[in-house]
Amino acid sequence: MKILYCGDLVGRSGRNVIINHIKDIRKKYQADAVIVNAENAAHGFGLTPNIAEELLNSGVDGIITGNHIWQQKEIYPFLDNSPKIIRPLNYPETLPGKGFQILDINGKKLLIAQVLGRLFMPPINSITEPLDKLLKLYTLGKNVDAILIDIHAEATSEKLALGYYLDGKVSLVAGTHTHVPTADARILPQKTGYITDVGMCGDFESVLGFEPDTPIERLTEKLTQQNRLIPSNVKEQTIFGILIETTKEGLCKNITQIKETFTNT
Numbered sequence: 001m002k003i004l005y006c007g008d009l010v011g012r013s014g015r016n017v018i019i020n021h022i023k024d025i026r027k028k029y030q031a032d033a034v035i036v037n038a039e040n041a042a043h044g045f046g047l048t049p050n051i052a053e054e055l056l057n058s059g060v061d062g063i064i065t066g067n068h069i070w071q072q073k074e075i076y077p078f079l080d081n082s083p084k085i086i087r088p089l090n091y092p093e094t095l096p097g098k099g100f101q102i103l104d105i106n107g108k109k110l111l112i113a114q115v116l117g118r119l120f121m122p123p124i125n126s127i128t129e130p131l132d133k134l135l136k137l138y139t140l141g142k143n144v145d146a147i148l149i150d151i152h153a154e155a156t157s158e159k160l161a162l163g164y165y166l167d168g169k170v171s172l173v174a175g176t177h178t179h180v181p182t183a184d185a186r187i188l189p190q191k192t193g194y195i196t197d198v199g200m201c202g203d204f205e206s207v208l209g210f211e212p213d214t215p216i217e218r219l220t221e222k223l224t225q226q227n228r229l230i231p232s233n234v235k236e237q238t239i240f241g242i243l244i245e246t247t248k249e250g251l252c253k254n255i256t257q258i259k260e261t262f263t264n265t
Contacts, residue, residue, distance in 0.1 A: 001032045001105065001146050001245070002031045002033070002243065002244070003031065003033045003110065003148060003171070003243070003245075003246070004258065005036075005037075005150075005241055005242050006035070006036040006239055006240070007037055007179070007197070007199040007201055007240045008038075008040050008199075008200045009040060009041045009202065010044055010179070010202035010210070010231055011040065011043055011044045011203075011210075011232070012231060012233050013232065013233040014040065014041060014200065015038070015051055015054065017202065017237035017262060018036055018055060019054055020058075025239065025258075029243055032105050033061045033105045035061060035062045035063070035112060035148060036060050037065070037066065038063050040231075042072050043231060044210060046068050046070070046072035047069065047072060047075050048074055049075055049077075052075070062085070062110075063084060063085040064085075064086055064112060065085070065088070066114070066116070066177060067116055067121065067152060067177075069088075069097075076096040077096070079098075080096050083101055084101060084103065085101070086098055086100055086114055087099060087114070088114050088115055089130045089134065090116055090126060091116075091124065091125070092125070099114060099115075100113035110144070110145065110147075110148065111138050111144045111146070112148045113131070113134060113148070113150070114149070115127045115151055115162075116151075117152065117159070118153075119154060119157070119158055127158070131166070135147075140170070140171070140249060140250035140251065141249045144250070147169075147170035147171050147172075147250065148170070148172045148174065149162075149166060149173050150175075150176055151173060151175050152175075152176050153175060154177060156196050156197075159173075160194075167189060167191075167192045168190025168191060169190075171193060171246050172192065172252060173195075174193075174194075174195055174198050175196045175197045175198065177197070178208075179199065179209055180200075180208070181259075182196040183257075185242060185255050185256070190251075191251035192252055193242070193255040194255075198241060198242050199259075200238075200240055201238065201239045201240060202232070202233075202238065203231075203233055203234060203235050203236070203237065203264070205232070205235045205236065209232060211230045211231070212232075214228070215229070233264065236262065238261045239260040240257075240258065240259055242257055242258065243258050244256075
């Protein structure tokens with residue numbers, strides 16, 4: 001199975017580059033499944049049901065979110081009702097939505113799950129305990145064909161540690177949240193694909209997908225902390241992603257970093 005995972009979609013630019021081009025990207029890379037991280041798709045903060053439906057209707061197979069998922073309250077019922085969207089697994093089970101889903105991809109089963117990091121992030125439950133419970137229920141080559149684990153975190157050490165912790169148990173461990181693609185895409189010793197951060201989709205000529213003015217003012221301590229970050233949507237639209245091909249056992253055979261750029265019209 002070939003799985004393409006696209007990094008954090010930021011604002012209109014991020015969601016439009018996926019909606020307008022994902023069919024061509026899927027064809028170009030012969031991807032069987034396309035998964036996106038859309039926690040920044042609604043003006044940079046959160047996700048709405050309408051945007052989620054647009055993404056799914058454009059050809060996206062599954063949506064992963066992150067720590068901003070609670071910022072658009074209208075998404076809460078959608079989290080409970082859609083079988084193609086997840087929020088972090090290590091939030092309390094009483095919250096809306098699920099931390100994992102199993103997607104049917106041309107008759108094969110792809111499990112997607114996400115955990116939030118704990119370093120430099122708001123308080124959250126254990127990273128590994130819910131994954132241990134999940135992987136006791138679902139095993140590569142037995143009842144699922146591939147497993148994608150997203151770790152949405154600030155600290156590279158947490159992402160790397162989780163990669164090695166899950167090595168040989170899942171198809172891919174992919175980091176998100178920092179919006180800057182890392183140069184360490186590789187296959188770990190026990191054949192799990194890994195990258196510390198997939199990157200972002202949107203206006204790459206920006207500060208993490210946002211117009212530079214407010215981040216610069218904050219950097220120079222001009223007391224503009226109340227100014228809202230504005231998603232950038234003025235230059236080129238870029239898709240950053242990671243493409244893996246799995247073996248018949250569900251482990252990683254090949255891993256390729258993807259960058260595609262389009263003119264914003």
